[in-house]
Amino acid sequence: MAKPPPSAVDNVVSLAKRRGFVYPCGEIYGGTRSAWDYGPLGAMLKKNLRDAWWDDIVMLPCWGRKGPDGDKVSIVPLDTCIIQNPKVWVASGHVGGFNDPMVDDKETKQRFRADHLQGFYAGTKEDFAAMDAADEAVERGLAKFNVRPVATLIANSPSEALELMQRDPKLIKPFKIVRVYQTSSAGPGTISVKVEERGHASIGIIKAVEMSMLVNEPESVLSPFSGKAGALTAPRQFNLMFYSYTGAVHDEATKVYLRPETAQGIFINFKNVVDTSRVRIPFGIAQTGKAFRNEVTPRNFTFRSREFEQMEIEFFCHESDAMAWYTFWRDFRMEWWKSIGLAGDNLILREHDTDELAHYSKATSDIEYRFPFTAPGYGELEGVAYRGAFDLTQHTEHSKVKLDYFDTERGPINPKTNLPAGERYTPHVIEPSAGLDRGVLAILCEAYTPDTTRASGVFMKFHPRVAPIKAAVFPLVNKDGLPELADRLHADLVKRFGRYGLIETDAKQSIGKRYARMDEAGCPFCFTIDGQTREDGTVTVRHRDDQRQERMPLEDVVVFLERALQL
């Protein structure tokens, strides 16, 4: 069959549906393109991951660890609107940069509008041995020159491109334009010229690079920056922001955008936070929330979807300390992902090359996970970017509101007071920006552990901290007073741990089947009440990962779980 072989991610998708982690969105109406809903266990898993981030960033930043300045890390939370003043997205660059078909130069990382590409093509000197032959060819209307690409220019039109070439002949070296024909036999919108190449005459044409060429034969298009063939990506529509309208009248004046990232809500509230919460630089602002991007091609299960949740920190500091904070955050965030269960070789830290950086960034690294669908490559979980003062500067320019900071601990020492005179500056920003849904997906993929030796054939090896089901209590058989004992232990555990996750109990069917069911749901511990429990008050705990069993007194169960769940 031509059907593609089931991939590792297919198995994860299948289990996710079967056990209620992830459902296709809008399924009963035929689905919504690449959108997914979280089922009971998935919603729990996602909440646990979000809470873990919140706890370790906002409640006890970096586990109480000290920053590079020797003080404990200071973070305050924020929760800003999905729909902001549209000017926010103009200032951030999202409106201007993402509404036209764009092309990237893969090598120089430069981006420009695809419809601004003008190509210059020339015939070979063999075709036109003499100047006169060239004139004759054009006059006779021989449209089908055997031309080859010489250069690509960025200009609004072929005539503007011609002007550029005439002003700067080096652009099309070694060709020289010796005559511009008034009419072109090569079609409308095309300029025909006579050129000279090292003494030989030839014909040249200037015309817009066709979109279809960028898509179908990128090798025949030269980069306007490097001149290399095939260096450009296909044109892409970057109208990535969703929009709507406020009020009943729908026109441009009432148009609003759904945020494509939560970060801008933080930047525009920088002054509010500084003025009202007694924070002092260095400090960070943290926020989780949904963001929306009208992706051209959402794909790979929940990896790239149009609606996704972010967990973002904007950490503000003085420029002189920024690199130290960048390194600190990069390393801490990597350590954090390891701590919640992505501890294996599938997680890597990748520092961006200098030519890969955005123009305003001095350093950026990605924390990447080797998903089944990216293997042997990796997909980004979190980006840690040193963004300089770019964002605050942009918003200052557009809003005319100064987003700077007066630092009383800096500046030259005032000899009279023997205190620093203070320094006013625009803070630099380190941005650790993580994808919550991607984190959940990575955890699902990492946890998925085939094991042919056990009945379920697979188990979900969730770290206890994020596992949706924290524990289960089973009577070995559904009689002889065992269910009553199980109910009692279950009630105790629910009372103590119910706020952190599900505590299951089940008396039906064989014990093996119930263990198997918990394996697939990723429950780390099963406590089983048996005949011996009635005699000496002990239960067995069954460990999910190695199926090991140990016996412990009933009264030790709570402490055991507290330790295992890191509470």
Place this chain on the structure above:
RNA sequence: GCGGGUGUAGCUCAGUGGUAGAGCGUCACGUUGCCAACGUGAAAGUCGCGCGUUCGAAUCGCGUCACCCGCUCCA
């Protein structure tokens, strides 16, 4: 968006023109003595959707939608 492929029960799939199927899962009852045991029974699909061909379509044709793989978006 382009190219290739796939849509049948919760999951995995069989069925190629003639009454809609299996395994697993789910639920109920019985049984049970530590890893999906067993028995009996039940619920569950207008075969992705629409139009066409045909006496008759899950099956053939066209269209459409969704998903998967490749190119691109990088939270």
